[in-house]
Amino acid sequence: MNLALDAAQEAFRREVGAFLDEWRGLDGYFHQDRAWPRVRAFFRALGERGWLALAWPREEGGLGRGPVEEFLLWDEIAYRRLARPPLGAGLVAKTILRAGDAAQKARWLPPLARGEIHFSLGYSEPEAGSDLAAVRTRAERRGDVYVVRGEKCWTSYAQHADFLWLLCRTGTQESRGGGLTLLVLDLRAPGVCVTPLPTVDGEQLHAISLGGVEVPAERRIGPEGGAWRLMAQALADERHVQFPPRRLRRDLEELAAWLRARGLAGDALARRRLAALAVEVLEVEALALRVVEAAAKGRSAAVEAAANKLAHTACAQRIADAALDLGGPEALAGDEPLELLWRQSLWETIGGGTSEMMRSVVARHGLGLGGRA
Incomplete structure (x- = not known):
């Protein structure tokens, strides 16, 4: 795996970071429903910069950038917990780009690129x-x-x-x-x-x-x-942005900060647990980069994406469980970020394909074990 960034990609990441700093306080990752007015404004701001159409072809109104830049954008957004990728500018738009006629492209792509429809x-x-x-x-x-x-x-x-x-x-x-x-x-x-x-x-x-x-x-x-084929192609188009790993790094950082603030971080059990989770986050980051690398090379990454989804959602649950095990009931009080993580991580192993389905994909297509996927 070699995902070293070139100068343009490094500059883009810095540009993204500077822009996102202006949106501090938006918590659309855990609260997209209740934060929707600001999330909608955020999507429009992304649209004004052309970033909702970041990887669309230039001849279709996009910026013509690649999967690496898309990953960098949504990984930074996930770390700041601003929002999740919008369905319209991703799966919907890329399907219309592939299968839509000229009238459909003219009707749907411009408002999707501007963040005006959802x-x-x-x-x-x-x-x-x-x-x-x-x-x-x-x-x-x-x-x-x-x-x-x-x-x-x-x-x-x-x-x-x-x-x-x-x-x-x-x-x-x-x-x-x-x-x-x-x-x-x-x-x-x-x-x-x-x-x-x-x-x-x-x-x-x-x-x-x-x-x-x-x-x-x-x-x-x-x-x-023709939907089955189009759905499979759209899934392949979006694999590299579905589970951005820096979200987990933020979760782990907040757990460590929460424990330090309560004088619990020096406990030997807490240190061992945090160290094990830090290694697990690194493993998830490596899996995510394999998916990005495959997308950048135009290669299918179904097995890598299934393994990444499986590892990502399991890691989120283990971070949330560690908060409860180490911090006790206080970790689940009120609107603590760790409490929100604990509740949300319960369904993340189900949504977008259950963990059992992901294991079947890895077993059948990655390990050649046969059976049903």
Whole structure:
């Protein structure tokens, strides 16, 4: 692995750091729901600098930078806990860049690059969480529109989003992944009902009921039945920014500072625990850099990304557990960052692919052990 930064990349990292210092006090990483007005302003500020379109091709309105710069940007943002990468400028935009027609690019890319519109992800359903090939939400073509009926659940930020990046079935149920299609659905259209689902970390997910919602056929991205391939390609496009490791370094620094402030850092057990966690954070950083290196070389990194997600989320849980073990109930009092970490880390091993799924990917595709992934 060789990820030495060139002079331009080093200069970019310094530029990012100076800009982000102006946003001190924004805590959109743990509190994106309640901090949404400032998070939205932050995304617009990123858009004004062209950074939401950092790695888009220049001919499509981007800056033409590479995966390394994208990683540097979101790693610095994660360390400062300002926000998580927006779905629209990442997965959505890169899919439109790959599969959209000229009219779709003209309609969606400029406002996404400016941070003016926002998307929620409409993949999971009550009976199709990890197994997205089992999606039942159906879109029936009627002339110039699709009529959509079904249920989505565990959807993040739906109360703030303008549109739903909708995975729906246009083929038979038996066609599994081959019968799935991507649509852009207006969340304010008639027939959309969004219900909040409070979560353990104090934020909200949402259930979305779609009762005969009409979606213009021009908002289908890619061909009918083409969603499975596009989803896989979009995942590959975004792997290097999904789990920025400096977030864990910040978590560990706060744990150490919290223990020092209470006179607990000199305890032999605490020192051993912190040292072990420091080594683990270094391991996660190395895994993350392997994913970035693969992306920079245009190589698939499915196994490395699965291992990185597995290690990253487990490390976050171990840092949170250490706070409780070493600091006792006080570590979970009020809005302490460690308390928020403890609550949020509970679901991070599930969202975006469970740890069991990540182990299956590593076992099957990394170690050649066969079985199901």
